[in-house]
Amino acid sequence: MGLARVEVRRGATVESHHVVRVAVADGKGGLRATAGDPELITFARSAIKPLQALPLVDDGVAEKFGFGAAELALACASHGGEPFHIDVALSMLRRIGLDEHALACGAHPPMHEASAGLLRDMGRAPTRIHNNCSGKHAGMLALARAHGWPLAGYHDVDHPVQQRMLHEMTRWSGVAPEDITIAVDGCGVATFALPLSGMARAFGALAAAARRGEKAPAAIVRAMTTYPEYVGGTDRLCTELTRASAGRIIAKVGAEGVYCAAVPGAELGVALKVEDGARRAAEPALLGVLHALGLLSDDEVGVLGRYAEPVVRNTRGEVVGELRAIVELTAHA
Amino acid sequence: MGLARVEVRRGATVESHHVVRVAVADGKGGLRATAGDPELITFARSAIKPLQALPLVDDGVAEKFGFGAAELALACASHGGEPFHIDVALSMLRRIGLDEHALACGAHPPMHEASAGLLRDMGRAPTRIHNNCSGKHAGMLALARAHGWPLAGYHDVDHPVQQRMLHEMTRWSGVAPEDITIAVDGCGVATFALPLSGMARAFGALAAAARRGEKAPAAIVRAMTTYPEYVGGTDRLCTELTRASAGRIIAKVGAEGVYCAAVPGAELGVALKVEDGARRAAEPALLGVLHALGLLSDDEVGVLGRYAEPVVRNTRGEVVGELRAIVELTAHA
Numbered sequence: 001m002g003l004a005r006v007e008v009r010r011g012a013t014v015e016s017h018h019v020v021r022v023a024v025a026d027g028k029g030g031l032r033a034t035a036g037d038p039e040l041i042t043f044a045r046s047a048i049k050p051l052q053a054l055p056l057v058d059d060g061v062a063e064k065f066g067f068g069a070a071e072l073a074l075a076c077a078s079h080g081g082e083p084f085h086i087d088v089a090l091s092m093l094r095r096i097g098l099d100e101h102a103l104a105c106g107a108h109p110p111m112h113e114a115s116a117g118l119l120r121d122m123g124r125a126p127t128r129i130h131n132n133c134s135g136k137h138a139g140m141l142a143l144a145r146a147h148g149w150p151l152a153g154y155h156d157v158d159h160p161v162q163q164r165m166l167h168e169m170t171r172w173s174g175v176a177p178e179d180i181t182i183a184v185d186g187c188g189v190a191t192f193a194l195p196l197s198g199m200a201r202a203f204g205a206l207a208a209a210a211r212r213g214e215k216a217p218a219a220i221v222r223a224m225t226t227y228p229e230y231v232g233g234t235d236r237l238c239t240e241l242t243r244a245s246a247g248r249i250i251a252k253v254g255a256e257g258v259y260c261a262a263v264p265g266a267e268l269g270v271a272l273k274v275e276d277g278a279r280r281a282a283e284p285a286l287l288g289v290l291h292a293l294g295l296l297s298d299d300e301v302g303v304l305g306r307y308a309e310p311v312v313r314n315t316r317g318e319v320v321g322e323l324r325a326i327v328e329l330t331a332h333a
Numbered sequence: 334m335g336l337a338r339v340e341v342r343r344g345a346t347v348e349s350h351h352v353v354r355v356a357v358a359d360g361k362g363g364l365r366a367t368a369g370d371p372e373l374i375t376f377a378r379s380a381i382k383p384l385q386a387l388p389l390v391d392d393g394v395a396e397k398f399g400f401g402a403a404e405l406a407l408a409c410a411s412h413g414g415e416p417f418h419i420d421v422a423l424s425m426l427r428r429i430g431l432d433e434h435a436l437a438c439g440a441h442p443p444m445h446e447a448s449a450g451l452l453r454d455m456g457r458a459p460t461r462i463h464n465n466c467s468g469k470h471a472g473m474l475a476l477a478r479a480h481g482w483p484l485a486g487y488h489d490v491d492h493p494v495q496q497r498m499l500h501e502m503t504r505w506s507g508v509a510p511e512d513i514t515i516a517v518d519g520c521g522v523a524t525f526a527l528p529l530s531g532m533a534r535a536f537g538a539l540a541a542a543a544r545r546g547e548k549a550p551a552a553i554v555r556a557m558t559t560y561p562e563y564v565g566g567t568d569r570l571c572t573e574l575t576r577a578s579a580g581r582i583i584a585k586v587g588a589e590g591v592y593c594a595a596v597p598g599a600e601l602g603v604a605l606k607v608e609d610g611a612r613r614a615a616e617p618a619l620l621g622v623l624h625a626l627g628l629l630s631d632d633e634v635g636v637l638g639r640y641a642e643p644v645v646r647n648t649r650g651e652v653v654g655e656l657r658a659i660v661e662l663t664a665h666a
Contacts, residue, residue: 008589008610010376010516010517010524010526011514011515011516011517012516013374013376013514013516013526015375015376015526015589015610016589016590016607016608016609016610017608017609018609019352019609041346042348043343043346043348104649105648105649106647106648106649106650107648108648120453131648181344181346182344183343183344183345183346183653183654184343184344184647184651184653185647185653186647186648186653187647187648187649188647188648188649188651191343193343193346193348256341256348256349257349274349275349275350276349276350276351276352276609276611276614277341277348277349277611278609278610278611281609314439314517314518314519314520314521315438315439315440315441315464315519315520315521316437316438316439316520316521317439318517318521320516320517320518320519321516
């Protein structure tokens, strides 16, 4: 079955540990490596935003509204709410004749702490535009606008926008719509639950399609590798991993311990789920998996050391422990 | 082996789950019920503060410095940093001729969000006194003062204060000092790792000793049941559980998913550890265990519903899921 876990050490003693399921798939739907049961159902959450951005290219939405690579990257993002993210999100809305009141997502402080502090110091409350999903929402509104669909309720599962998203999930994962469970995401839109293997297949297929130069996949991968700072932001693994791998890898985090990655050059897709939902384990696990697959070198993992083996500090600022991923994948023929 | 887990549901689908180890012991060191392996090592973290406060009574420290029940309760606390907590912590330090600069713990914003906001609105940075452990630290300084030990380095493992703490752990848990692993806690003092069974035995022994009316255990239990608001604070399970059980149960949370409880009337101690360290699972698990043991009624669990089955809300404020504990303990003869 393979094994992937992340140990949290205090001193030399393991204090807590996280069990991680992993699936790795190629561009033809073949499952190449796993840890744990890849057929268990997982909510994809924000990890599939790159797939959800494909219709912006496929349906001519980006062209119609003049969305470039930065806008496409932000549509794929769980952004930090940094000023440059907000600028692009607002500009996307302006280009479709809307403002942030059209967004269905709720307000939360910027994930990027300094940006949250900046807002606080100015005495301003965070608004919907600061939601880490505002780029995705702006893209969904643009999709509705371009097709002439109603804007109201664009986040509801029955709306054509969300049905289009469901179609995209099936198209790339190979999982039939009736086998995809739908619930409500943190930002209010439909979120999809499917076997982890399906998520890996979706990213494997995306990787292969991008390598073949298919228009939408190539455009999304190009956007995410040209503007990795729009995919996450300052001090964010999604951004730093693309930089450290010199654009060989795109990666997207999801809430509750999900991470997906696509490696176009190798035509591989990776999906993982920390079973308990902990973000802190998903980052070391992703880097451990990519290293085990030979997709990241020792040096590259070293550059990403603060994500690969993050330290635990106490309130005195002392290093009192660390996280460490242990990955032994089972290879499939 | 028994089973204890906490499921995190989104809609009707389990999105994440937490595995929990549980040990229940009586006042004579007998293990009465378990889930998972009770012999695995667990850092006790802040859950053992009630044991660490016993020397304040046993060694005449409380009497010498005029610490009453509120001060003893705060010494057992991971408090919220609410104004009434800070007042008592400062008064403890004043009574031993010190101020907050003597505290070895680091600064962090009050855990109680409104109190953190209050501080921010006043333009004041949090200091050591707001550390949730400041009452414990004030107690440790008082212990050093009363014994004439040096104050400097009172948090270091070799200092007589920490050696006294180690002695107390062995005395109540029955685990030999050489079998207790020591590391550095979040607040900078020594923290002890021992089998979960030992932690349950310590709380079982404390419960039985309090019931027999032994001076220090009875005083600590009385302090925690008289002033439960000093043990945690507003909107905190440690506080609400003692209130909801009309003082039958004292409970203490620890970092990384630890919870301990003592039930003097039943002469039972409970210790649990969420294997992945998640606080969100420890609270439903504790209530599930106490309910399974018949120590909390349906009505009492109902009163504590927001801790027993907390809901998951999204950024729009919608309820999109919930947590639920599943507890099947193995009873021991």
